[in-house]
Structure formats: C-alpha cells, structure tokens
Amino acid sequence: MSRRILVFCVFAVAAAILFARLGLWQVARLHERQAWNASITQARLNNPLPLLRLGNDTSAAHYRFATVDGRYDYEHELILSNRTRRGSPGVEILTPVRMPGTDTVVLVNRGWVYSPDGTSVDQVKWRERDTAHVAGYVELFSTDTAITAAANPRVIRRVGRANVTAKLPYPVAPFYLVAVGDSADLSHPARRDLPVLDDGPHRGYAAQWFSFALIALVGAAIVARRDPSRRSGSTDASDEFAL
Numbered sequence: 323m324s325r326r327i328l329v330f331c332v333f334a335v336a337a338a339i340l341f342a343r344l345g346l347w348q349v350a351r352l353h354e355r356q357a358w359n360a361s362i363t364q365a366r367l368n369n370p371l372p373l374l375r376l377g378n379d380t381s382a383a384h385y386r387f388a389t390v391d392g393r394y395d396y397e398h399e400l401i402l403s404n405r406t407r408r409g410s411p412g413v414e415i416l417t418p419v420r421m422p423g424t425d426t427v428v429l430v431n432r433g434w435v436y437s438p439d440g441t442s443v444d445q446v447k448w449r450e451r452d453t454a455h456v457a458g459y460v461e462l463f464s465t466d467t468a469i470t471a472a473a474n475p476r477v478i479r480r481v482g483r484a485n486v487t488a489k490l491p492y493p494v495a496p497f498y499l500v501a502v503g504d505s506a507d508l509s510h511p512a513r514r515d516l517p518v519l520d521d522g523p524h525r526g527y528a529a530q531w532f533s534f535a536l537i538a539l540v541g542a543a544i545v546a547r548r549d550p551s552r553r554s555g556s557t558d559a560s561d562e563f564a565l
C-alpha cells in the first residue's frame with residue numbers, strides 16, 4: 323500500500339472514531355433529555371407547589387407546575403409585543419403579582435390577546451379580578467442583558483431579566499409564571515398551551531454522526547482496494563511465479 327493511501331486510511335479511521343464518539347455523546351444527551359422529560363411529566367402529575375417554595379434554582383424549577391397567590395399590580399403591567407397565535411398577530415400580557423409578606427413580585431404571563439399591530443392593546447379590557455390565584459408552569463427569563471427602548475415604555479420585545487427589572491419598581495423573582503387554563507374563555511387572555519416535551523434533535527444527530535463514521539470506514543476500504551500499488555504488486559508476483 324502506498325504511503326499516500328496509508329495516510330488517507332489512517333485519517334479516515336481516526337475521523338470515524340471521532341464521529342462515533344460524537345454519536346455516542348448525542349445518545350447520552352438523548353437519554354438525559356428523556357430522563358428530564360420524565361421528571362417534568364411526573365411533576366405535572368403532582369400537585370402544584372407554591373412558587374416561593376421552589377427556591378432560586380432556576381434549572382430545577384423550569385417547567386415545574388406552581389401556584390402564586392396575591393394581588394395583580396395592573397399599573398405596572400408589561401406588554402410582550404409581536405406574539406402570534408394560530409396565524410393572528412397579538413401581544414402577551416405580563417402582570418406582576420404582589421404577594422403578602424414579601425416585597426418581591428412574581429411576573430405572570432396571563433396570556434395572548436389580539437392586536438393588529440402586534441404592540442397596542444386595551445389593557446383595561448383584559449383585567450381580571452384584583453385577587454390573583456394563578457396556576458401555571460415556571461418559565462425562565464431570557465439571557466438578554468441589554469435594556470431595549472420602545473415608544474411605549476411598558477412594551478418589551480423579549481422577557482429578559484434586565485429589561486423587566488428596569489421597568490418595575492420592586493425586586494422580581496428569578497423566574498416567572500405562565501398561566502394555564504381554558505384558552506377558549508374570553509373573560510381573560512388566551513392562556514398559553516403547555517410546552518411540548520419531545521426528545522429534541524438528539525436522535526437525528528446521533529444517526530447523522532454514525533452515518534458519517536460508516537461513510538469514512540467504507541470510503542477508506544474502497545480506496546485501499548483500488549490502490550494501484552496493490553495491483554502492480556500482484557502482477558509482479560504472478561509473473562515471477564510463471565518464470
């Protein structure tokens with residue numbers, strides 16, 4: 323086998339090993355995702371916990387079912403702009419809930435309402451009663467650190483913690499609550515659907531990396547079999563035998 327073909331085959335085998343390891347890593351990620359989904363599903367079956375009992379561990383709290391009790395502070399309500407629902411433009415209404423015994427508030431996403439321009443809405447029309455008893459799932463603030471400006475100071479484009487805390491006059495809990503309930507009830511904003519707990523892209527990625535590993539090995543085998551030096555060596559040997 324020529325030196326060039328040998329180097330190519332060694333490189334192909336090394337690449338196949340790397341691709342296989344990446345495939346196994348995606349399989350491990352898939353198992354982690356499935357275990358996480360199972361824990362979230364089990365948490366959904368349990369009774370919702372009061373939000374204040376979840377602590378400050380955002381990763382453990384994400385998607386947990388929880389409740390919050392207090393009073394809505396409609397005067398400091400925020401509007402999450404450009405939210406679509408079933409193809410229609412609208413906004414989502416984020417209302418702080420002030421809880422007894424603490425100055426920290428919980429921001430509650432009360433749901434979606436129609437807005438032709440995706441920004442403006444009659445907030446008074448969509449007020450619920452002052453006393454709040456909200457059940458929903460925990461969502462995390464985005465990682466935005468910049469404070470975005472808008473024509474209406476109550477409008478935000480993303481639920482970033484820096485943006486939210488800059489617009490509210492009191493401490494805010496480390497995560498917020500997305501209200502769930504009957505989306506067909508027109509007495510309040512349309513509640514969000516529950517998040518879909520799927521396996522994500524890991525299964526497809528694993529299959530892709532294993533395919534690359536197989537292609538690398540098959541390619542190396544084909545190149546080695548077609549090595550001209552092997553054929554010339556075979557011919558010389560047969561000629562010597564004939565002599």
